[in-house]
Amino acid sequence: MGMKFRSGGFLTTVQDAGRTGYQQFGVPVSGAMDPRSFVLGNLLVGNDEGEASLEITLMGPMVEFTAANVVALTGADLSATLNGVPMPRYRAVLVKPGDLLAFGMQKSGCRAYLAAAGGFDIEPVMGSRSTYLKAKIGGLQGRKLGKDDFLGFRAPAATLPNLDLRAVDPEDFSASERVLRVVLGPQDDAFTEDGRKTFLSGTYTVTNQSDRMGSRLEGPVVEHVKDGNIISDGISFGAVQIPSEGKPIIMLADRQTTGGYTKIANVITVDLPRITQSKPGDIIRFEAVSIEEAQELYLAQRTRFEELRRSFEEKRGDARAPVAPGIALAALGLSGGEERVFHVELDGHDYRCVVREIKS
Structure with a gap:
């Protein structure tokens, strides 16, 4: 018992916290593009933070529930409805057999997440249920979901403690201009002083050549001391590569494991949703912060997650x-x-x- 797909939408895949421990063998991490929305969804339905959810891009699917379960929709506002009535975002919702979830016009953001209590009945591949489309591994047969597909619930729950109180304020992804805070390095010394100033003062536009692997930006050329080539090294989520042509590429969830282009900076963890929820045409600017500030912001986010979990689970009189x-x-x-x-x-x-x- 679970969910039957009447349509799959533009790009709907199963994603979890990622396939870690295999980059040395050339296997990308993959996982949710917006880690914060992903985690909040799982917290709302009582799952472990890394439990697999549906990642829904721009245009959502239409699904019929065949069993009762508690679900939560987070991330982008894609005009979701449940049985024709607007479905609240960032709130635990009980669905019943026969209920129909559909999506309409994209209002803000790029990617929504549907978490289901107990997770989905999918076999892990290399310790993860995340879908990596290029290698066709993980998720449902390593592909996006489509018409007549079925996803079973692994351990559905018809109720949860404090069900009516499981809600947080929805995030607003409507801004068309976003500032990404970055920690400079590891190859910021491969750029001229003017190049670094250009990077931090310039205005960039997300292009159509953006996907789960990376977000390509159009804007002022960032000047190198020589060129953009280095001996290949590891690439992290949010690394800002700048090839010899001088245009930034922000590496995302399906990034390659190593790369031979200079990396001027890395987007801090708490700001990753600002780029993964951006669409072609959105404006991006960069702001440098210290690694200590990045760590403090990350720890504050972790503290907030723990507070939410405790508040959802504790007895309320x-x-x-x-x-x-x-x-x-x-x-x-x-x-x-x-x-x-x-x-x-x-x-x-x-x-x-x-x-x-x-x-x-």
Whole structure:
């Protein structure tokens, strides 16, 4: 029981935290392009942070659920609807058999993530369920999802602790101009002083030659001391390569494991969503920060993730206590217009009840 695809959308793939430990053999990491949206989705549905989700690019699929489960949609706003009604983003939502999830016009951002409680029933390849399209490994037969495909749920959950409280503020990806904070290096000394100034002061545009491997930018030429060639070395997520032609390329999730072009800087981890949620035509500028600042921002993000997990899982008083017929408001501890939320099980059905004192 899981999800049946009536259509696959533009590019819908299974992605998790990535295929680590195999770059020495030439196997790219892959994984989610927007790590923050990806993690938030899993936190909302009670999964481990690295559990596989659907990555949905620009134009989403249409899927029918064949089992009850808790899901969450994060990342780009692609006008998602559930049974024809707008589906909230960044909130845990209970879906039932027969429910239909569809997507409409892209409003902001580029990639959305659909997390499902318990994850998807897909065999890992080299320790990961991520799809690497070029080698056709991982995910569902190493390819994008399409019409009549089926993804099973591995361990679906019809409810979760504090289900009604599992929500965070949606991220806004509507800005068409983004500043990417970078740590300079490791080959920033391969560029002239004017070249480095150009890189940090110039305005660049995301081109159509951008994909999961890298984002190519058009803009001012960054001047090298000699040229852009080096002995090949490792490439990290967010590395900013600049070949001899002087135009930046930001390396992304499906990047090659090594490369022979100079790298002037690396986008800091917390800013990766700013480039992976950018579309062709969006404007990019760079700002240099210290590695210490980059680390502090990353640790703050990690702390926030842990706080969210604890808040979703901790007991909230008697919020799920059954309500007996005719119970007095005073017994519920209500006063001054307060309200409390209860869940009532009746004839096998779960009802959410809001009890509120109304003064006449």
